Amino acid sequence: EQTAEVRDLRLVEKKAGGGGYLIVIVKGGDQSQRRRFAADFAAKAEKETDVVSYIDYHFDISFFKNRALLVMPTDRLLHLESDLKKRIAYEKKIANPLYVDLEEVEPPQGFSELEKKYSADAPQSEFLESKDGSELFLYIKPTQLAGDLNFNRKLLARVTRVAREVEPGYRSIQTALTGAYAIRVEEDEVMQADLARGAVLAALVSMGIILLASRRIVALVIVAVPVAIGIAATFAFAFVTIGHLNPVTGFLGAILIGLGIEYGVHLSMRYWEERQAHDALVAMKEALVGTFEGALTSAATNAAVFFVLVFAEFEAFKQFGLIASFGVLATVAAAYLIGPSILFLAEVVRPFKRRVDDTHGSGRLAGRGARFPLIGLLASMIAVAAYSLSVSDQVGFETNLRNLKGESPATELDDHVHEQLGIIMVPALAYVKTLDEARKVAAIASDVQRAQAPHESIAKVASLNDFVPWDAEERVQTIARIKQSINELPNAVRHGEKKAQIDDFLRMTEAAPWLPEEVPLEIRRRFTALGSDGYFVLIFPKNSGYDVGNLTRWAADLATVAEKSAASGIDIHMLDGNWIAAKIFGLIKHDGPRIMALAAIVVFAMIWLSLKRFSDACLVAGPLYIGMICILGAMHVFDVRLNFLNVVVLPNLLAIAVDNSVHLFHRYKEEGVGSLGHIMRHTGFAAIVATLSNAAGYGAMLIARPEGLRSVGVMALIGVACTFMGTTVFFPALLAVIERRKSLQVSTS
16 A cells, blocks of 8 residues: 555546446447447446446547547648648649640649548547447446455446346347456456365365374364364454455465364374373373474464565565464464364263274384485485576566466457457556646657557557647647648639548638537546546556566556656656556565565574574474475476466465474474384374375365466475475485484494
8 A cells, every 4th residue: 555556546546436447348239229229328327326437438529520630640730731732732733734744753642542541540430349340339437446346246236237227128239248347356256266165175185184094083073173263263363454355365264274284183193192002181191292392383483484474565465474374373272272172072972992003113214224215315305406406597487467367258358349449448547637737748658658669568648638729829820721722722623523522621621729628528538537636648558467578568668657757847646557566566576585585584493493403403494495495396397387376385385394394303302213113104194194184275276267276276286295205205214314324323432
């Protein structure tokens, strides 16, 4: 909210009502039926004044037909005068019966050619229609911006209702909606449905994994209940502090399912391990003492990593960091406050039955025969990490946002309308106080457009001055000379076959200047602020807002227009969603490396604080960082790119991965030398179950329809696999090699 772009947007929104349009596409019937339907629909829809400002679908071309010379650009008017003089001189020359053309010079352009040449930019139809005339487009100007989804839904519901009320009188007419307001509602509905399905699938798959691993129904309860309470508390916290979710925080349900399951998994599996040798109360004490420190360390580290996002400049990341950090603490608190009670209740319902258990001595990883395979495993991981570093600069950022959308009928219709009209009808609005300032800003924008050619981002610039003869004195003199030249035509020409065209020219020369308030309302309202308090310059983009490169050039050109206007003493404010989108991508690119570096430092600091020894912190964090580095190599191999959605997974992977190494190391410190085999069979197995549950939480997004959401699942699965290899394969192998070296040193001494 505090950025200049957003402040401008808020100010101009009040002056303009809304930004962009809701487009109604009218098909079916014949042309006259579509036009009558549009008139009836517009008359009825414009009565919905709380959501609709006005509707554009036709323009009064007749108003400008005889006034064309007074609004023609000055340079073109002078060229027209020159071309007319040449043609009139030629007509006078050939009208002389004694004239003989000995040089056979090509005659100057005739009146028909001149009319075609100088009216090329004029609209050929007063209606907004497709190139073949089979479709008519109504541009509805809403009263608010498209960023408010509740307003968007209200607007679409009203417009749909009006269309249904009008359609019975035109049974062959069909309508469709597109534009920013329809697209955002469609995207939100698809995303909400996919996130809901993903959360359900994540829960089912995670529960299936836990059931298979534990073979106890109670495991589902001890895991599910605390997670459900933690997630409920998190969404309540989000509602109280922020009030809504966004495309980034929308993943929280699936994420917290994965993260929250881990605490219940480690607690319950350690309890059942201890229950083999102890009664319920002693087993619970051992389980709590044995797992709580590791759980608290991992939860605190996770929360700290997420909280790092609060220091991002991008507001969506800040919200994600705040909500996720609370969610992690809520789920670990729920697991340890409620989990023991559930386990004790389970003993009442179905008493525990002991199974044959292995001893600490089984499955040692530090045996003599394991030496070379372990060293080979360590060397392989280090080699993969080195390769990943070598290709890190080749891991790119997705610059085409269209690739993140997937199928979008509303977007395809929007592209179709733009292609039919030959221009993207979603201009940036530059707000100024006076018409004179509007003229200067339009001139500056046109200069910027020409200076950037052929790579300009601006397609067209328009202001109310284009429809008003603001420099009438100079024009009137030029038009008077044109009239005088036409009157000098020979009578045979004046009253010959070109009489109609010549009379049209003469009528144009007789038009008198007019005031801005005389311009037809359907044109004037596009350039006038609400309450007539200022004016807008419309700057139309050359490209759609899907390519980040185009967005960056567009934002730079708008910034140049704003800077040059301000330097000229003009108080200018700009409203454009794509300008803000470019700002967001700039923030993401700026935040990304900084946040990742800070998250890595926070992880190490939290581990060091928990373990109290720098060497132990390096031992635990090192494999985690190696696993994170390997993600870059996997992304390069599988051609996975970062984007503004999946980039938030990276700090989350740090949080996920640290849990396994922390739990393993705490158990190793508890059990002592020679216990690695036993630890891997129990705590290691619990880590595998927790990792698979985490993978399920994110992997469920692979069923999403938008590519952006799917990319979150792909990115997370790659990350979980790489960090799992680092923390749950590389780390125990490293411990085994260190343990062997120490044992060899002791035996040698």
